[in-house]
Amino acid sequence: xxxxxxxxxxxxxxxxxxxxxxxxxxxxxxxxxxxxxxxxxxxxxxxxxxxxxxxxxxxxxxxxxxxxxxxxxxxxxxxxxxxxxxxxxxxxxxxxxxxxxxxxxxxxxxxxxxxxxxxxxxxxxxxxxxxxxxxxxxxxxxxxxxxxxxxxxxxxxxxxxxxxxxxxxxxxxxxxxxxxxxxxxxxxxxxxxxxxxxxxxxxxxxxxxxxxxxxxxxxxxxxxxxxxxxxxxxxxxxxxxxxxxxxxxxxxxxxxxxxxxxxxxxxxxxxxxxxxxxxxxxxxxxxxxxxxxxxxxxxxxxxxxxxxxxxxxxxxxxxxxxxxxxxxxxxxxxxxxxxxxxxxxxxxxxxxxxxxxxxxxxxxxxxxxxxxxxxxxxxxxxxxxxxxxxxxxxxxxxxxxxxxxxxxxxxxxxxxxxxxxxxxxxxxxxxxxxxxxxxxxxxxxxxxxxxxxxxxxxxxxxxxxxxxxxxx
Amino acid sequence: xxxxxxxxxxxxxxxxxxxxxxxxxxxxxxxxxxxxxxxxxxxxxxxxxxxxxxxxxxxxxxxxxxxxxxxxxxxxxxxxxxxxxxxxxxxxxxxxxxxxxxxxxxxxxxxxxxxxxxxxxxxxxxxxxxxxxxxxxxxxxxxxxxxxxxxxxxxxxxxxxxxxxxxxxxxxxxxxxxxxxxxxxxxxxxxxxxxxxxxxxxxxxxxxxxxxxxxxxxxxxxxxxxxxxxxxxxxxxxxxxxxxxxxxxxxxxxxxxxxxxxxxxxxxxxxxxxxxxxxxxxxxxxxxxxxxxxxxxxxxxxxxxxxxxxxxxxxxxxxxxxxxxxxxxxxxxxxxxxxxxxxxxxxxxxxxxxxxxxxxxxxxxxxxxxxxx
Numbered sequence: 095x096x097x098x099x100x101x102x103x104x105x106x107x108x109x110x111x112x113x114x115x116x117x118x119x120x121x122x123x124x125x126x127x128x129x130x131x132x133x134x135x136x137x138x139x140x141x142x143x144x145x146x147x148x149x150x151x152x153x154x155x156x157x158x159x160x161x162x163x164x165x166x167x168x169x170x171x172x173x174x175x176x177x178x179x180x181x182x183x184x185x186x187x188x189x190x191x192x193x194x195x196x197x198x199x200x201x202x203x204x205x206x207x208x209x210x211x212x213x214x215x216x217x218x219x220x221x222x223x224x225x226x227x228x229x230x231x232x233x234x235x236x237x238x239x240x241x242x243x244x245x246x247x248x249x250x251x252x253x254x255x256x257x258x259x260x261x262x263x264x265x266x267x268x269x270x271x272x273x274x275x276x277x278x279x280x281x282x283x284x285x286x287x288x289x290x291x292x293x294x295x296x297x298x299x300x301x302x303x304x305x306x307x308x309x310x311x312x313x314x315x316x317x318x319x320x321x322x323x324x325x326x327x328x329x330x331x332x333x334x335x336x337x338x339x340x341x342x343x344x345x346x347x348x349x350x351x352x353x354x355x356x357x358x359x360x361x362x363x364x365x366x367x368x369x370x371x372x373x374x375x376x377x378x379x380x381x382x383x384x385x386x387x388x389x390x391x392x393x394x395x396x397x398x399x400x401x402x403x404x405x406x407x408x409x410x411x412x413x414x415x416x417x418x419x420x421x422x423x424x425x426x427x428x429x430x431x432x433x434x435x436x437x438x439x440x441x442x443x444x445x446x447x448x449x450x451x452x453x454x455x456x457x458x459x460x461x462x463x464x465x466x467x468x469x470x471x472x473x474x475x476x477x478x479x480x481x482x483x484x485x486x487x488x489x490x491x492x493x494x495x496x497x498x499x500x501x502x503x504x505x506x507x508x509x510x511x512x513x514x515x516x517x518x519x520x521x522x523x524x525x526x527x528x529x530x531x532x533x534x535x536x537x538x539x540x541x542x543x544x545x546x547x548x549x550x551x552x553x554x555x556x557x558x559x560x561x562x563x564x565x566x
Numbered sequence: 567x568x569x570x571x572x573x574x575x576x577x578x579x580x581x582x583x584x585x586x587x588x589x590x591x592x593x594x595x596x597x598x599x600x601x602x603x604x605x606x607x608x609x610x611x612x613x614x615x616x617x618x619x620x621x622x623x624x625x626x627x628x629x630x631x632x633x634x635x636x637x638x639x640x641x642x643x644x645x646x647x648x649x650x651x652x653x654x655x656x657x658x659x660x661x662x663x664x665x666x667x668x669x670x671x672x673x674x675x676x677x678x679x680x681x682x683x684x685x686x687x688x689x690x691x692x693x694x695x696x697x698x699x700x701x702x703x704x705x706x707x708x709x710x711x712x713x714x715x716x717x718x719x720x721x722x723x724x725x726x727x728x729x730x731x732x733x734x735x736x737x738x739x740x741x742x743x744x745x746x747x748x749x750x751x752x753x754x755x756x757x758x759x760x761x762x763x764x765x766x767x768x769x770x771x772x773x774x775x776x777x778x779x780x781x782x783x784x785x786x787x788x789x790x791x792x793x794x795x796x797x798x799x800x801x802x803x804x805x806x807x808x809x810x811x812x813x814x815x816x817x818x819x820x821x822x823x824x825x826x827x828x829x830x831x832x833x834x835x836x837x838x839x840x841x842x843x844x845x846x847x848x849x850x851x852x853x854x855x856x857x858x859x860x861x862x863x864x865x866x867x868x869x870x871x872x873x874x875x876x877x878x879x880x881x882x883x884x885x886x887x888x889x890x891x892x893x894x895x896x897x898x899x900x901x902x903x904x905x906x907x908x909x910x911x912x913x914x915x916x917x918x919x920x921x922x923x924x925x926x927x928x929x930x931x932x933x934x935x936x937x938x939x
């Protein structure tokens with residue numbers, strides 16, 4: 095059944111129903127603005143609160159108390175007048191705030207006075223030799239299966255990488271009775287020293303004790319190898335083994351499943367396609383939108399909240415959502431803003447939620463060898479382009495990711511650079527002795543998510559176009 | 567201090583790059599100035615049609631000259647540009663359209679041009695098996711084809727550079743002036759001086775011409791294109807529908823490019839375009855009706871390139887009517903890609919020899935400004 099948007103125009107359209115989007119839509123609707131929340135999943139929650147309204151996992155301890163915070167956010171949203179459409183895939187947004195969205199196989203167009211993008215994060219590419227083999231997947235994908243279907247691995251499983259999500263996933267898999275044979279921790283040893291100056295702030299962050307107890311819980315049950323400096327997957331058409339180097343010693347272990355994860359980065363595709371200016375974040379090693387203190391981007395009327403505004407975690411995302419929505423209310427219905435928490439309060443909430451972030455970012459800054467591959471390692475999965483192919487193109491004159499398309503079609507496949515963009519930027523920057531900012535990123539284009547030709551063909555045409563095809 | 571070169575070419579589209587290369591081949595030392603990078607706009611993101619078919623008569627000689635170069639493009643550039651020649655077919659969807667085709671081919675034949683050939687329903691079906699049963703015929707230009715536009719423009723730039731051209735990308739040409747027989751152009755902190763200046767700045771060329779006292783009726787447009795996911799091979803030639811603003815082409819990798827000239831809104835100063843999805847939907851609907859095999863394909867990307875369109879749809883090509891040493895090469899009006907290789911060769915002849923065997927006299931800026939030279 096198709097549930098099309100009820101109106102053609104809204105005060106506020108929020109895209110994404112993760113923590114930031116849920117908070118933003120509820121805030122905007124509570125203040126009386128006509129609000130539409132579009133989300134591509136079957137239920138609200140985003141990745142962190144995935145399947146919050148439908149998960150088959152009922153023992154609250156298994157997914158952790160932080161997960162169930164999402165239920166309160168969903169409740170406030172449902173108590174508001176916000177119109178919510180699930181399985182709504184926004185495939186185009188432009189600087190006129192025209193939005194194209196696919197719902198149940200049919201496309202609709204809506205216009206907003208303000209758009210709040212809450213499209214969250216993506217897992218950072220982890221381009222090691224063999225990462226495209228069947229049997230190798232991202233930790234995030236494994237977590238999706240776990241949350242929405244209570245599916246956990248039962249074959250020989252290796253988890254490799256670093257970052258808070260890796261430990262959370264390991265704990266969740268173990269609590270649900272899943273199997274993990276070994277965890278290969280790729281955190282650079284030097285990062286511990288680099289992060290030390292920021293440790294005090296982290297000690298006072300809510301993530302500290304939770305993180306520590308989770309790591310203890312996992313280490314009690316699984317062999318953890320730290321200081322991993324090299325990593326490769328191999329097998330003949332299917333993952334068979336994982337080899338790694340730790341403390342100068344190489345080891346190879348048989349495996350049926352390798353879960354890779356080295357942090358998340360903002361999901362920039364829709365924002366970039368709309369023309370929002372982004373800058374390279376040298377600490378988080380990713381592109382982040384250029385935003386003011388209320389989340390407003392370089393495109394008038396488009397604000398960004400949540401991890402899409404720069405990785406800050408779920409607690410920060412909620413507050414950023416409220417800030418962006420409050421800014422929209424201040425702009426569109428100033429009188430109604432009085433009902434909402436003061437901006438100063440929200441900003442201090444945000445500072446609290448972001449405490450310790452610098453520590454995490456520094457500690458979990460992925461090592462160069464896991465971001466910038468060599469030789470025959472695949473960079474662009476869609477077009478099967480290797481690191482060597484990219485370097486060969488640089489040698490004969492490709493200067494940046496967009497120019498590289500003329501040589502190798504990188505980024506022109508269906509993933510639109512989601513799986514190769516950061517790698518290509520960093521690889522070319524290194525090869526050319528430039529900064530990632532100077533090298534730049536792919537120009538991204540709508541449709542940001544593919545739509546079928548049949549669906550586009552069914553879009554209602556403007557009168558002028560209908561006349562143009564009438565023959566005489 | 568200015569640096570002396572033999573020619574300054576402004577604009578790194580296929581035209582500027584091709585002219586630069588051909589000047590190098592003639593033994594000159596040119597500089598190419600491109601405000602973004604070679605092929606950033608229309609030249610790098612067009613449909614890649616290498617088409618003599620359905621051209622305005624004044625530009626046919628240039629198109630034929632160009633075709634000869636396309637067929638040996640690897641020899642010229644050490645790059646095949648992904649050029650493939652499977653012909654281009656104009657489909658007539660009814661008898662009235664076929665009558666127009668018949669008249670057109672007769673007119674060309676009378677002028678001595680034989681590249682367009684009238685075809686009947688059977689030949690149309692042989693060339694384009696997927697076409698609707700009701701189409702009575704059309705026109706084919708068998709030597710036509712398509713190439714990868716970004717790859718081609720890049721290859722021209724690269725070859726020109728190998729042969730000694732100076733290339734400046736990422737900085738706009740500024741403060742264009744003429745003094746004592748030399749053109750001076752600033753590029754960042756550098757200044758170049760040359761007896762010859764070629765204005766090949768695409769959508770930005772009209773302003774350069776106007777600033778030099780030769781305004782022409784030109785507008786900036788942004789024709790839209792979209793590309794699909796891979797579908798099983800079903801078509802070889804490039805297909806154009808006469809009545810419907812539609813062209814499309816399947817690449818070797820199975821993806822299908824759909825175009826036809828529906829326009830996006832250009833924001834030239836920002837290098838941006840805003841697409842008009844309702845017009846693209848019209849193209850999608852036509853493809854949906856005529857080619858059922860395409861129905862489940864997905865659209866993976868749509869875009870538009872910024873370019874110059876003349877009021878009379880014919881480019882401005884040749885020497886200035888007002889200034890010695892100034893040459894114009896712009897306004898190709900959505901059909902300049904195929905002309906690039908030949909136009910560069912002819913422009914180099916005009917500059918070096920003062921004339922050419924290829925008939926281009928109908929394309930001059932003197933159609934707007936009678937020559938005062």
